[in-house]
Amino acid sequence: MSKEDLALTAHLLRRAGFGATRDELERYTAMGYETATEDILHPEQAPDVDEDLLRRFSSPQGLDRVCAPWVFRMAVSKRTLTEKMALFLHYLFPTASEKSGPFVSDQIEMFRTVCLGDLRTVLTRLSADPAMIMWLDNQENHRTQINENYGRELLELFSMGVGNYTEEDVKSSAHAFTGWSFETPIPGGSTREGGFPTEFIYRADDHDGDRKSFLGETGRFNGEDVIEIIIKQPATARFVSRHLYSFFVADEPVVASWNETPPQDPEAIDTLVTAYFDSNADFRSMLRVLFNSDFFKAARYKRVKSPVELIMGVVKLLDEDLRPFPEQSFRRHAREGLMGQALMNPLTVEGWHTGRDWIDGGTLNERVNYAAEQVGDTSMPGVQGIIRRLCEHGRPLTPDEFVDECLDLAGPVVVDEDTRDGLLRHAETEGDLKFDGKRQQAETESRVARMLQLIVATREYQFN
DSSP: OOHHHHHHHHHHHHHHSSOOOHHHHHHHHHHOHHHHHHHHTOGGGSOOOOHHHHTTOOSOOTHHHHHHHHHHHHHHOSOHHHHHHHHHHHHHSOOOHHHHGGGHHHHHHHHHHHTTSBHHHHHHHHHTOHHHHHHTTGGGOBTTBOOOHHHHHHHHTTTSOTTSSOHHHHHHHHHHTTTEEEOOOOSSOOGGGTOOOOOEEEOGGGSOOSOEEETTEEEOOOHHHHHHHHHTOHHHHHHHHHHHHHHHTOOOOOGGGTTTSOOSOHHHHHHHHHHHHHTTSBHHHHHHHHHTSHHHHHOTTOSBOOHHHHHHHHHHHHTOOOTTOHHHHHHHHOOTTTTTOOTTOOSSTTOOOOGGGGOOHHHHHHHHHHHHHHHTOTTSHHHHHHHHHHHTTOSOBOHHHHHHHHHHHTSOOOOOHHHHHHHHHHHHTTOSBOOOHHHHHHHHHHHHHHHHHHHHTSSGGGBO
């Protein structure tokens, strides 16, 4: 297989999931790009994570108890696109456990079941989701006393974006969702924790059944009707397409600026908008177009890794079997909050500011320290695999070869000339990489670990 084929497949696996072990990367590359893409687009064909493993999280408290199974699932699941799309929906529809409690974990499970379906289903399930209802106060949205929070955010942040609706549309949206509430849960936690469930309930006597005008249409609209009208809007197609582009292709400016700031690649957005309408707003169909497009294939290292992406990429590089001790694994790898991305606890309804906003002095320090600490452990299977592949050359490696081989096996990671020169200067201080004898082997392992630590500390490693 060619280096270009390997690099392109690695790009696909980073974006459609969280990276891959070297063996997984080579297996997907051997399939051919289009076949690999189609396999990834059907994660339901792969076995799911054993629920018994997820129940081993007994000690983490508070938010950690809610997040731990998801972090573990992202690390070990073979259904990588499912987990990546659940994360995408958590970005698009951010809900915080600080207000909605442990029921956010039930929302993530819902995202997992609908994430590759159509937007209509996603928005309908979201509108009936107890965690979202709590988060945006729709249980307080009554026929005789309107609360506009959900009706407004559905338009502003979840489907169309600022500038594509009127205040009258917001009011009509809020009126349409009166009566959409939930049964007050018995204390005890989310159903994912074995607690008592809270369920959506539609209170017909609390619904405003009067005629409403919404986005140019008039009728006795309920919430489903409003969603149906939203789905048909060109603004919705563009808004969703730009979100997909920003998450899977290249960093865009903050969402709040989109009404004034055009997309960096208007033709790419047009392509995704066409896919939206051709597929009736089906996410799997849109992703098929996206992953096979020239603009996606060319967009390598155009996104700053989110904290979750950075951590999961390191986990894949380590190729560690986390299943026997999921709780301990969680404690070692669940550091995304320290890097600025507390899962299930975004600071506001706008979620996180992404791209270069992920990086500041403190978070960069945490990112580099975490990655270097992990890859410095030569007992990890992934590090041992890199050492073994270097040994297979059957001869000493020059510093040039050593640097290039490590960059290839750690990603491949593409670095600029200045970065490579820095890595090379370090390698040259110790000469050729040799593999003779036990003492030499120990020194070789130590040198490989140090080189990997330098690679994950580079500027380029922060990009996806």
